[in-house]
Structures are given as structure tokens and as C-alpha cells.
Amino acid sequence: MSATSxxxxxxxxxxxxKPARGVGVxxxxxxxxxxxxxxxxxxxxxxxxxxxxxxxxxxxxxxxxTFDVGAYHAALxxxxxxxxxxxxxxxxxxxxxYHVPLLLNPYGFxxxxxx
Numbered sequence: 516m517s518a519t520s521x522x523x524x525x526x527x528x529x530x531x532x533k534p535a536r537g538v539g540v541x542x543x544x545x546x547x548x549x550x551x552x553x554x555x556x557x558x559x560x561x562x563x564x565x566x567x568x569x570x571x572x573x574x575x576x577x578x579x580x581t582f583d584v585g586a587y588h589a590a591l592x593x594x595x596x597x598x599x600x601x602x603x604x605x606x607x608x609x610x611x612x613y614h615v616p617l618l619l620n621p622y623g624f625x626x627x628x629x630x
Contacts, residue, residue, distance in 0.1 A: 519565060519570065519612075520554075520565055520566050520567050520568045520569070520570065521568055521570065521571075521572070521573035521609070521611075521612055521613060522542060522554075522567050522568050522573065522578070522580070522606075522612075522613045522614075522615065523563065523564065523565050523567065523612070523613075523614050523615075524540060524558075524563070524564050524567070524580060524582075524614065524615045524616060524617065525558070525561070525562045525563040525564070525614075525616050525617070525629075526538055526558055526562045526582065526616070526617045526618075526619055527562060527616070527617070527618050527619065528562075528619050528620070529618050529619060529620045530619075530620045530621065533562075534558070534560070534561050534562025534563070535558055535562045535584075535587055535617075535619055536558050536559060536560050536561075536562060537557060537558060537587065537590065538557065538558040538562075538582055538583060538584065538586075538587045539555070539556075539557055539582070539583035539586065540555065540556045540557065540558065540564050540567065540580060540581070540582055540583070541554075541555050541580070541581045541583075542554035542555070542556075542567045542568060542578060542579075542580050543578065543579045543580075543581070544574070544576055544577070544578050545576060545577040545578070545579070546576075550579055553568060553572075553578075554566075554567035554568045555567070567580075573606060573609045573613075574606070574609050575606055575607055575608070575609050576605070576606055577603060577604070577605055577606075578603070578604055578605075578606055579601055579602065579603045579604075580601070580602050580604075580615050581599050581600070581601040581602075582599065582600045582601075582617055582619075583598075583599060584597055584598070584599060584600050584619060584624070585597065585598035585599065587619075588621055593621050594621065595621040595622070596621060596622045596623075597622075597624065600617060600619065600624045602615055602617070602626050604628075612630075613628070614628070614629030614630055615628070615629065616629045
């Protein structure tokens with residue numbers, strides 16, 4: 516595997532049919548009973564964040580990725596319903612790559628395990 520982040524994401528704005536650029540993204544890992552920030556980023560022109568976590572730093576556990584979709588919609592002049600979209604997922608194999616995409620519109624979002 517190349518020296519890329521073990522966790523990546525991208526956002527597609529399904530209303531516009533375009534990548535969502537400029538969205539703040541926070542990655543957290545559960546430690547004991549609290550989540551701790553382990554990475555942050557902003558989506559690029561292709562709606563992607565490729566550097567949330569340093570290569571080789573992924574450990575097994577529960578992670579949460581949060582997208583600042585409220586600021587994104589506000590910047591577009593759109594009234595959105597969700598200020599944030601958070602996805603909690605489990606990493607069982609730290610050697611694997613985890614791609615966590617978000618399909619977004621002002622009143623809904625969906626995700627899936629990407630490749």
C-alpha cells in the first residue's frame with residue numbers, strides 16, 4: 516500500500532451533483548469513555564480529504580468522523596437541517612484502508628464503506 520492515510524473520505528453534494536469542497540472534517544478515536552481528536556482536514560476541490568491520519572498510525576477501535584455540513588450549506592446560502600453529520604465506525608483490521616464517503620443534501624445524508 517502507498518503512503519496514504521489509512522482513513523480517507525469524500526463528500527458528494529447530491530443536490531448539485533458535485534463534490535463538496537471546503538468542508539471541515541474531524542476524525543476522533545474512542546479512548547475509554549470519550550472520543551479524542553486524532554485528525555482534522557478540509558475537503559479539497561474534489562471533495563476529498565486524504566490526510567486525516569498519518570500512515571502506520573491506525574489502531575483497532577471505534578472511530579467517529581464528523582463533517583461540518585452546516586458551515587458548508589451556509590456558505591452556499593442554503594438552509595440545511597443538519598449542522599453536522601457524524602459517522603461512527605469500527606476498525607477491526609489496522610492494516611486495512613478505510614474510506615468513509617458522505618452523500619449529502621440539505622435535508623439528508625447517507626454513507627457506506629467505500630474502497
